[in-house]
Structures are given as C-alpha cells and as structure tokens.
Amino acid sequence: MHVRPRQRGIPPLSSMSRRAALCAALSITVVLGGCTSMGANLPPLPSEPAGPYRLGAGDQVRVTVFNDPRLTGDFRVSDTGSVALPLVGLVPVQGRTTEQAARQIEETLSSRGLFNDPSVALEVLTYRPVFVLGMVERGGQTPYQPGMTVLSAVAVVGGFNYRAVTDYVGLTRIGEDGQAHEYRAERSALLQPGDVVNVFERRF
Known part of the structure; x- marks a missing residue:
C-alpha cells in the first residue's frame, strides 16, 4: 500500500484565521485613511492672471454723473447684482469692471432720454468681505x-x-x-x- 508523504510548509488558514487576517488588513486601511488630512484631495486653486476687479453683490460704490448731482452718490451692489440709481432704477453691474459698469450706466441714461451725452465715473469704496x-x-x-x-x-x-x-x-x-x-x-x-x-x- 502506497502512502503519500506528508507535505511540509505553511498549513492552510482556517476560516477563523482568514477572517482575522482580513480584519487586520481592513484596520490598517482605516488607520492609513485617517492619516490623510481633510481637504488634501481637493483640486488646487487655479492660477489666474491678474486682471481688473469685477463688481459683485455687497460692494459699495460711488457713482458720479457729471453735471447732475441728483444721480451722484454712494450705492451698494444688491444681492441681484444691480445698483438702484435715482430717476433710473436698477442697473445691472454684476461681473463688470468699474469701467464697464460706468459705460452701462451711461447707456441706460441715454436710453431713458435723461441725457444726450452722459459722462459717468464709478469707483469702489468698500469691497465685499x-x-x-x-x-x-x-x-x-x-x-x-x-x-x-x-x-x-x-x-x-x-x-x-x-x-x-x-x-x-x-x-x-x-x-x-x-x-x-x-x-x-x-x-x-x-x-x-x-x-x-x-x-x-x-x-x-
């Protein structure tokens, strides 16, 4: 009768041993994951070339309408991105530069028939926080x-x-x-x- 020789080496893992090994591996993964700092996986802030400032809600601006003090004053850019000018109403300025916003006000004054050739200047007094x-x-x-x-x-x-x-x-x-x-x-x-x-x- 032929008897197979006993194989030497590492004995097979029992079901309990396999579960213990799996739990240990998972524990290591959790610990390593916990070492990752919050926010580390966010995309980096893109570099943007310096450009002119663009207006947004919360900015305080001074609008000067030359030769008409009634329309000259300090105004806040509203949550809708507009300034409310006397005799004119809401003028959208969100996302515009101060120069573009001034030209927009001039166009609005002309379209309302208030001035034939208005001249407007706009500057930021206080930036939004x-x-x-x-x-x-x-x-x-x-x-x-x-x-x-x-x-x-x-x-x-x-x-x-x-x-x-x-x-x-x-x-x-x-x-x-x-x-x-x-x-x-x-x-x-x-x-x-x-x-x-x-x-x-x-x-x-």
Whole structure:
C-alpha cells in the first residue's frame, strides 16, 4: 500500500484565521485613511492672471454723473447684482469692471432720454468681505483689501488655533459660471472679494 508523504510548509488558514487576517488588513486601511488630512484631495486653486476687479453683490460704490448731482452718490451692489440709481432704477453691474459698469450706466441714461451725452465715473469704496471659517480663533467675515492672502486673512481673525491644518486651506470661490467651486489653496494664495476660507481640523 502506497502512502503519500506528508507535505511540509505553511498549513492552510482556517476560516477563523482568514477572517482575522482580513480584519487586520481592513484596520490598517482605516488607520492609513485617517492619516490623510481633510481637504488634501481637493483640486488646487487655479492660477489666474491678474486682471481688473469685477463688481459683485455687497460692494459699495460711488457713482458720479457729471453735471447732475441728483444721480451722484454712494450705492451698494444688491444681492441681484444691480445698483438702484435715482430717476433710473436698477442697473445691472454684476461681473463688470468699474469701467464697464460706468459705460452701462451711461447707456441706460441715454436710453431713458435723461441725457444726450452722459459722462459717468464709478469707483469702489468698500469691497465685499472675505469669510474665514473653521479652526481659527475668531471665525467670521473681514473686509477685503487688495493683495490680501490666505495667511493675512487668517491673521485678521486671530490666527490658526492649535487644532488647525496650517499648510493649506479650503477655498470656495464663485466662478465665471456663477457656481461655487471649492479648491485647496496654499497660505500665500491671493484672495478675491467674496471668497470663503475654510481652515481644516487636524486628524492627529
């Protein structure tokens, strides 16, 4: 009678051993996943060439209509993106430069028959604010200043707190399509009025 020799090597895993190995692998995956900082997978903030400022809701502007003080004054861009001028009504300025907005007002004055050849100037008095949320000492809004960066905006609201991710932030910005888009932005990234900065919490 022929007897097969006993095979040497690693014995097969029992069902319980296989389950234990699977649980260990899953645990490692969860731990490694937890080490990934919040917001790290967001797309990077695209670099945009410097260009003229474009008006948006919340901006305070001064409109000067030369030779007619009745139409000259300070106005706020409404939530609908318009300024309400005396004798004229609503004039849309959302997304326009100050020069384009001034020309739009001139066209409106001409079309209403108020002036034959109006001359208008428009300047920004106060920009709409930037909002800073998350792991900072005092979250909230802060007035935008030209040249403001992520780091300077965080500094205005008291700086990062001890639980903050300090290398980058989440930044939500309204795109040209009118929709909000969220990006990962470095500390040195330049802000735009209306941006929302979200400082993430460290996992460990």
